[in-house]
Amino acid sequence: MSFSIERYKEESRKVDVTGIKWDEVTAHPLSKGDLFCLHYMMDIENHVPLYLSHLLVTRACMDPILTAFLACWNYEELWHGENIGRLLNLYGIEFDTQERIANVRANLGFQNSVSILSTMAGSWMLKDFSAVYLSIGAINELSTLTGYGALIRKSGHPVLKDLLGRIIKDERRHFAFYFNSSKEWLSGNAKAQKIDRWMLDRVWVPVGQGVKTQEEVDALAIYLFDDEQGEEELLELDAKIGKLPGLAGIKLMSKALYAARERVKRNPTWAWRLIENEEWAVKPPKKSPVGELTTRHSQGVEAEPVEAGTP
Numbered sequence: 001m002s003f004s005i006e007r008y009k010e011e012s013r014k015v016d017v018t019g020i021k022w023d024e025v026t027a028h029p030l031s032k033g034d035l036f037c038l039h040y041m042m043d044i045e046n047h048v049p050l051y052l053s054h055l056l057v058t059r060a061c062m063d064p065i066l067t068a069f070l071a072c073w074n075y076e077e078l079w080h081g082e083n084i085g086r087l088l089n090l091y092g093i094e095f096d097t098q099e100r101i102a103n104v105r106a107n108l109g110f111q112n113s114v115s116i117l118s119t120m121a122g123s124w125m126l127k128d129f130s131a132v133y134l135s136i137g138a139i140n141e142l143s144t145l146t147g148y149g150a151l152i153r154k155s156g157h158p159v160l161k162d163l164l165g166r167i168i169k170d171e172r173r174h175f176a177f178y179f180n181s182s183k184e185w186l187s188g189n190a191k192a193q194k195i196d197r198w199m200l201d202r203v204w205v206p207v208g209q210g211v212k213t214q215e216e217v218d219a220l221a222i223y224l225f226d227d228e229q230g231e232e233e234l235l236e237l238d239a240k241i242g243k244l245p246g247l248a249g250i251k252l253m254s255k256a257l258y259a260a261r262e263r264v265k266r267n268p269t270w271a272w273r274l275i276e277n278e279e280w281a282v283k284p285p286k287k288s289p290v291g292e293l294t295t296r297h298s299q300g301v302e303a304e305p306v307e308a309g310t311p
């Protein structure tokens, strides 16, 4: 698996959706589980700029190769979220994308600021912070593309398959960057390997957790991976991450699946009730209405033309 940052900078672009049969989206049904996953995935794709805001205050951003990657990566992820939203809208689920994104962010509240500050402080105290961040990046990208593959299989929806197939190609490139960079950092660096292993074993959570609740994370895991093939895919995913120096035999996504299964065993309605009750709407925040956060107080107000000139 090779990755060239120069080639990536040249070739990075928004996912090409030419030829996708958008007009056939409603011709094939999507189950409640498919829809639950699509909302989850869209929200997490759309959350990337906030995730980026956490990274840009860390020592990892002293590295110009990393910041070049992040500049392109952020743009590509934006179009993943946009296109999943488009598919949902065409399927007949109405929501305003900007409002939904603003609601997700507003609901994070104070926790978001605390998280930025602690990541920043942690990174400056920890010389090998980048090793941890890069391996988490590799796990997140690999989990994302594995999740998209599982949703293609579960849904059997041809238009969704076409869209997610194209997005998966981007996620593969993202995975290659994170995996190779993290391998480079960890190779021959016993201290970084030890810290990375310790953090992944104790602090790591599946992609999306924090923005989504434990029950929502479990619902996604159970719907997509709670069968023989799903479990196999997660074990393979862990084995791939286990190839990084110092991470042999690590159990991450499979461990998350087994923990989700345990919670469902204790309470059989756990996770499934979210899917059954179609709980994918994002509630407006109790404090700080969206208008207050975005300054968009009213609809339909003509914006004054502004001279373009600043970058």
Ligand SMILES: [Fe+2]
Residues within 6 Å of the ligand: 045, 076, 077, 080, 144, 167, 171
């Ligand atoms: Fe993505």
Ligand SMILES: [Fe+2]
Residues within 6 Å of the ligand: 077, 141, 144, 170, 171, 174
């Ligand atoms: Fe990605």
